[in-house]
Amino acid sequence: MQGVAGKILRVNLTERKITTDEPEEDFYRKYLGGAGFVSYFLLKEVPPGIDALSPENKIIYALGPMTGLAMPGATRNCIGAKSPLTGGYSKTEVGGFWPMEVKKAGYDAIIVEGRADSPVYLLVTNDGVELKDAGHLWGKTVMDTHDTIAEETGIKGIRTSAIGPGGENQVRYACVINDLKDAAGRGGLGAVMGSKNLKAIAVRGRKNPQVADAAKLRELTLFMNKEYYDLPLFNPSMHDVGTGEHSMMISGNAVGNMPSHNFRDNDFPTVEKITATTTMDVYGTGMEACAACAIRCKKTVAIQEPWNVDKRNGGPEYESLGALGSTCGVDDLAAIIKANELANLYSMDTISLGVSIAFGMECFENEIITLEDTGGIDLRFGNAEAMLQMVEMIARREGIGATLAEGTKRAAEILGHGSEEFAMHVKGLELPMHDPRVKQGLGIVYSFEAHGADHCAGLHDTAATQPSAGFEHLKGMGATIPLPANDLSGDKVANQKASHLWSLFRDSAVSCQFVPWTFSQQVEIIAAATGWSYTAHEALQLGERVATLGRIFNLREGIDSSQDELPKRFFNGTKSGGLKNGGIDKEKMDEAVHTMYAMMGWDEHTGVPTRAKLAELGISWAEEEIPATVA
Amino acid sequence: MNVIIEPIGPLRRHLEEGHKSATVTLPDGATVTDALSALGVSEDAQWNASIEGQLVYGDAEVSDGDHLLVFSPIEGG
């Protein structure tokens, strides 16, 4: 095979046993990598009904055929496991440099099983794979962990994928951090590492696999490096300030898309103070990139006073500015940047973290959480100091922090007193910073997606309200016509389905969604790397395969269509601002979700994949995983 | 009738230097698309627009005194 390493590393921590699998080419072609591998291995190998934080869970780090190629958007990996946050299927993607090293060390994926009896880290190089003691690293931040491993191994250019105290303490939304600042954010997979006593995977590789057509890859790379800024699918502000540029956040706020005060108000007059543009103007030190990416969308920041923020730990993305900022009613930019740094050092997902703190704030304002519960902290919206204190308490599971570390769904179950009304999640995964009352089609995806409310898995409606190059591109994958953002017709469902399948194909390749590769360029890249010429049909089928396997995984865990629902808040408007005229029409949303089931080849009423669809996707083996109670 | 158009972000290039908004005069029954064409925004440019916080689309009629906010797609991760 070309373009892939041909090997999957398997590490059993309980037995301290290291083996390799060498799957056939057919397997690669069918599941490709990334999300495809994750969906396959989770359903095949994770036993039903297990506790996500038990040794029976497995965590899968999967690369794709693009990983490691010296071109923009290519160095990424996907991580998957049963989620401690949702109890269901979970996958999340991340960039940096670590994924490239794994490929060069000779692996397409790493599957970690069992639980070590004491903290360990995994060291992977071309010379071998070793489990090393991590007792001295336990309790350390991600940065200190990385620096200590780099120093003690003496391996120049070593890269780590690690957890900090948030993962060790099994905060249910702990994330995994590649190279200090790139987060595999969602679903709590850092807690799975923590539960396994796995502190980090440190890698240094030397050899890229042979590719099928190096000249073609060079040509495409040169094209992207030269042209990206002017390509119609590119947003130039990504290069300038990364996500969260001034006009995007200001206009988002004007129409009600910018969550504020736990999605209660979505009207945040001081939004200019917390945009990415302001961040760069006031605290910016530069822009950095993942390996070989010309776009350089990663902001770096530094602060000396009132808190020290080290630029090595990265700057906040839009999601972090919104979640730790406006969602908590906080417009103190330095505090938001510090909270973002702490989230990276401690390995916690900034979205779930911010939304969980905002949940705590709304509970506090409604006297469900008291001053006694907080240890005297005045947990009101807008209190930046209190927000920062919560970040620390959650990471250490201290006091009320232990409740908020459970995520909003479980925290509401613990607190009771109607607090579920303030829990902004789908299936347990907290909502990202794109309000489904504005982007109603994205709300369909938030509702039905296997791992909950994910803003990377569907079409942002405001990008498809009129004919454009972007929309033309999506048409080639089955989109119908541009539609208003609040439309929930069958045509809108078709647009969302097209975008969803495209995202799952990309997540299997594993390629960055910010790089404006077109669909045809994407398949050209895969063909040039591997020699496999995917047609549009085959690529979109791959997306369907990933979605359908994720669906079945959830059904097996008891997560059925009753959980394909947005929180009640989104069916109402806000007091002022862009949403003052009302929220989503619930009946229309329910109908759209059921239309999506039917379009996916699942039962229109129950959302259970049909036998015919499984056969069409070549995954009839998955039928026996569907519980008899729903089949 | 007169409609005020306030572009945010890159679409500001359609304004005279130093201006935050422009006022365009339109016939009765004019639409959002007509208002934007009067400012020189081409049909294939990607934009969103709102009046008083409500998203409006190309064929929506505008009224005298409307304040039209125009901006790029709101995306970002």
Ligand code: SF4
């Ligand atoms: S666009 Fe940004 S996130 Fe994507 S690969 Fe390039 S630098 Fe990394």
